[in-house]
Amino acid sequence: MSSRIHILSPELSNKIAAGEVVQRPASVVKELIENSLDAGATRISIIVKDAGKALIQVVDNGFGMSEQDASMSFRRHATSKINKTSDLEEIRTLGFRGEALASIAAVARVELKTRSESDDLATFLRIEGDEEKEKTKSALERGTSITVRNLFYNTPARRNFLKHRQTELKNITDVVTRAAVSYPEVEWFYVSDDEILLDLKSSSVEGRVAAVFGKVVSQSLIKFEETNDLMSLSGFLARPNFARKSRAEQMVFMNRRFIFSRMINHAVFHAYEHLLEKGSFPFFVLNLTINPKKVDVNVHPSKMEIKFENDSNIYRMILSVVRKALVDNDLMPSVSFKEGDVLSSIDAKLQYDSQGWKKAMESQSGAPVFPIGSSSNHGLSKPTVTPNIIGLDEIEQSQSNPETSFPFKTTPPSGNRILDQRMPGDQSASQGSRPIWQVHDKYIISQIRNGLMIIDQHVAHERIIYERVLSSFENSLPSIQQLLFPETVEVSASDYSLVKELQGHLERLGFDIKLFGKNTVVIEGIPADVRIGSERKILQDVLDEFRNNEHAGISDVRDNLAKSFACKAAIKAGDKLNIDEMVVLIEHLFLTKMPFVCPHGRPVIVKIPLEELDKRFGRT
């Protein structure tokens, strides 16, 4: 009777293992780069051909290997990175499983050239299908060069499953980019089919982010750093107006290893909360440094997933650090005009000289209308938006007498420097001198120290009410103005049950509502800041909006109610405001935690810097 069960041949088992470790050319690149980094390389070159299918070559200037080590390195479960079981608890290198080279060698033709500091000559190895085909000596600088050719030549199924060339190349590029961001001190050189994709000199983290993602993105970044006993957290957040429509550009590194964690991403998204419009995602780079004992990276051979000892602590820390970083920064988008939009001064002069003003104006697309667009969203059509880290302490009261006109009250709360100074509410101040105007009953324009600020009155008010409502949910009852004539409202059956369900919350909003049965509710009191007479309409609107939001997936009842109420109770575009109302509005706006974005993620304030105006008028 012959035995049916037998041990697999090493070749076969390696191929099977390779299936896990080497899934695509990018996996090879990742494993090789990690080896180079573990070997302390300061310069790493990656050369690929045909998206890695034909050739992947990684050259580094790391420790290198002796002849013996070189041969050993291709054995399965051979590694220099860990020794004993306890090492597994505290992994400080990127690799440790001892699988990569063996797995790669099982599915490709591999050549290795390496020289350690102590050797005179480099070792050259050619390995094919797990066998050493050639072993000679050759010359090489200190370091290692590994060439992987004809990946998956012996596993046609896997080869056929590779995606399109562009996709595979993008995967490789992603791997290299991530490593480059995580290791800014290392020089990177990345070539695909003779085209240089990256050539990065050693630099600071900021420099690297700028080099990799471009200047525009890097200028919009908010840097943050925070350390506690559990871990230290640093990184960059993009201002909300740089949010992307895809989740692609989020990078999380844990002890410099690129990881993917839904939990962490969720924490960051949550911190951005209403700063973003629906369906857009913030760009961020997050570096977690954490005691290796507190995490387990040995979850999957690709080591992208990790397990934390205490998920919820990490979640909370990330949430609060990111939120703080966002709140502490001026998120006011400012507007500058596209190069081509600005009158080039020479051109302008010529036109003034020869044809006079009128022509010059006409050449500017008809009328001198400023192409001010809303800042965030949608591919940024006309204006380019550059963020500005300037506190709002720069709101000027008046231009004429800056010295004497500073009776600003200083408000104590929160460390937000935006709040440090605010508009004086002094009614006796001469009104004409206060630089605030309302335009089209829709926007408020105010002079600030270095330019002007445009506020959308509706969303500004919305933000104020939203925050007030949220805080009244948490704290005490709001002021309720009792009504002389209780308003009897007949509602639909479904609205009636909704009111019933929300009654407690509505009361916290400031609605004193009694249920009368038969789909009739009686409003006996309304929030003190609701305009007289609109109680019936506001209740109905809030209910409708609440429903809409529910459909849109806002699940938190209070949040939803606060948003619905804020949206409906706020002054609208088209409402005329007098000077005092505008001053109050601005004052309150800057008391909110997030004056720059409305609860739905639309910008509240847009700033036009003086330089921009100067440029516009050819005053450069």
Add this chain to the structure above:
Amino acid sequence: MKFTIESNELQKVLIKISGVVPSKSTLPILENILFTLNENKLTLVATDMEISMSASLDVRGSENGSIAVPAKRVMDTLRALPDAQIVFNADTGNNKIKMITENGEYNLIGESSQDYPAIPEFKSSNELLIESSVIESIISKTVFSVSTDELRPAMTGLLLQFKEKEMRAVATDGHRLVRIIYTNLPQIKDQKDIIIPSKALNLISKAIESGSNTVSFSSTHIKFSFKNLTLTSRLIEESYPNYESVIPLENDKKLLADRNILLSAVKRVSLYSSNTTHQIRFSMKKDDLKIMAEDIDFGGEAKEKIACSYSAENIEIGFNAIYLIDILSHIDSQEVIFNFSSSVKAAIIKPVTMKENEDVLMLVMPMRLNV
């Protein structure tokens, strides 16, 4: 049409009626004032189709006629002129108007009087004879609490109710209410309630002259006739909310205080209230009233203690300071009485001394305190 007049005399009358002229109208002709000359009598008419005013004055006329004159232009001109004699000369054929002073000549284009809408005539069913001072007092004490909410048109006017020999004037915006009862009036024939738009009242209070006046009204219109001026207004044909039912009768906690002291204290304290809610609170103990306000958003609080007479149990009640200030400044008695029942029920405020045949009651809804 041609006449001569002193500029300030014309201006005086124009100011009274020009308040009717709508600043923006779908009917551009309404931005004019109709000038009609009959011998030495010049009649001026302005209307916004709801309210019409007409006034007449003596001039030295030389050529009868009628023309619609742009209100703003002519008002601006008169304002800018020193006291001077004006010769007003209009060619009703081509609507060209010429105003000539000693030194200047001002030409403007008018519109044909044919296009100007006629003042509505109505058949009055009632007529009252009222002293100007009474009209003024009714208006000044009530109009401040008329609602501006277009959604509830009934409350945007002043309710006049006639019963036997008494007349009630009521105004409310749903947060406060004023009711004045006048007794011992001559019997009125048709005892219907009418609601007068607040704009008409404001115009009357500006234009009124001393003397005794006729007020006549039907169910659709009201007409105030003064010596040289009449105002005709359409009435608000809506049903007024049942205000009597919301005036509490069981308010047993009585507070007596000096009106002026109280008013100025409320004004001072309210400076420290939140500028969105304007909430202040009254805290009452035996013969002791404390008025407090705090502004949570911006920090800041204020307290004042006021001597008063109060003997019921301790109570705390919140108000919108603006409502209180309005009410207290429209009462003309040395002292006022507050009647409270609880911190969520209406408070009643009355003057201590009242004129004969006049009963004034004001009411304000509290703000529920955030405790």
